[in-house]
Amino acid sequence: MCLNELTIQEDVIETKYSIQLVSKLSGVGVHTIRAWEKRYQAVVPSRSDSGRREYNDTDLEKLVLLNQLCTLGHSIGKIANNEIPVLKEMLEKLGKVEDKTEKTESVELDYNLENSLSNMILGISAYKLDIVDHELNKIKLLTNTREIVVKILVPLLQKVGSLIQRRELTLSQEIAFHSLLKFHLGEIIFKSRxxxxxxxxxxxxxxxxxxxxxxxxxxxxxxxxxxxxxxxxxxxxxxxxxxxxxxxxxxxxxxxxxxxxxxxxxxxxxxxxxxxxxxxxxxxxxxxxxxxxxxxxxxxxxxxxxxxxxxxxxxxxxxx
Known part of the structure; x- marks a missing residue:
């Protein structure tokens, strides 16, 4: 089954995300998304003919903002019904909307790609997913998506492949790593697109x-x-x-x-x-x-x- 579908009407295309994909992209767990809908009507998606939830880009953006604000200490019950402009203003007051030029310069100059790759390879070899998760969180700050792919992710996946071939990673460990990687890739894509x-x-x-x-x-x-x-x-x-x-x-x-x-x-x-x-x-x-x-x-x-x-x-x- 596709993770997302397309609704095409009068030459206009609208992306519809399943709850699984919107969870990956927003960082909000599937059960949490359902709970926020049921208790607070935070994001109420449309439904397909079969009753399946279908989220659009506006729903996704609101979930991302709500997740950021909750991480910073806000109660979901108090912010769930705010509109997107209000949520953005709240983030601005907390200093989370920064000058993009300054942020790009500091991150690109200070970040060491080789060290990050080495740390993730060590984490995978010892099956310490917390190390991999920590490094993937850091690379989200990078703006050069080509370098993320060519200098970090391709070599990392090659290392994972060699570990699997030597049977140093079990099937369940491989699945866990791929799930973690897909989650972070979804967030990077949403931020960068x-x-x-x-x-x-x-x-x-x-x-x-x-x-x-x-x-x-x-x-x-x-x-x-x-x-x-x-x-x-x-x-x-x-x-x-x-x-x-x-x-x-x-x-x-x-x-x-x-x-x-x-x-x-x-x-x-x-x-x-x-x-x-x-x-x-x-x-x-x-x-x-x-x-x-x-x-x-x-x-x-x-x-x-x-x-x-x-x-x-x-x-x-x-x-x-």
Whole structure:
């Protein structure tokens, strides 16, 4: 099941987040979100036809603000019904809205990427997730999302992969680490993403049947660093839905992650999926496909598609 869906009406696209995804992005636990809704009507989302909660960007922004204020000592019961401008004003009075230029300079100059990576590798090797969590909290302050991916997260995941291969991490430990990483990546993306009509839009997703999300989140951070406006569809997206979203948003590019798939012949499945999009995408819309090393080589010639084998190659290939 996709983590978020799209409502498309009259050529307007609105992102709808599930409660699981809005929890990851806001930092507020799923049970807490439900409790705040029931007790205080803090954020009351719309509902799908099946009764599932569907949150929009305004709901997400309010949850982020409420979480920040509660962390600073406010009682949720006293602030839950305030509007977003009031919540922002409260944060300003607490000195939490800073000059972005000054903050960027101090963080970028003082932060040591190599030390942070070393600390996280030590934390993973000893399975001390509190160390990893602490370092991930620090990198949220960085504004260069490309450096976060290339200099910290890619080497960290390579180390985790080697530990798994040597069976020095159990399956449950791997799942716990990935859950922690996805939580922090969601927050970094929410903080860093740009919305501007002048920016080119890129749709990011995995094809139907692919549920691996971390490479997709890392790709999203890279695209933010290239000044794209991100339209994140998440995992398990049908080809038809991708085409419809591309037309509705006038996106100039689509980025797919081709990860492990339920089909026995994943390469053949992905080849057909890409061939369909390559023929149907209109105008100058580009398609980038990041292939997992677990997928066999996809042999074919495409007119609009750029196949890449790793994030560094993707970084070089995507140029506005």
């Amino acid at each position: 740009k919305k501007n009509q002048s920016l080119e839009k890129i749709i990011i997703a995995t094809p139907e049947g692919c549920f691996e999300e971390i490479p997709l989140l890392l790709s999203t951070l890279l695209m933010i660093s290239k000044n794209f406006e991100i339209i994140y569809l998440g995992t398990n997206v049908q080809a038809g839905a991708l085409l419809e979203a591309t037309k509705a948003t006038d996106a100039s590019a689509v980025l797919l992650y081709l990860g492990p798939h339920s089909e026995l012949d994943s390469a053949s499945y992905y080849k057909k999926f890409i061939q369909f999009l390559d023929k149907k995408l209109e105008g100058d819309t580009r398609l980038y496909a990041l292939k997992s090393h677990k997928i066999d080589q996809i042999e074919s010639s495409f007119s609009k598609t750029h196949l890449v084998d790793n994030l560094r190659e993707l970084d070089k290939k995507v140029v506005l």
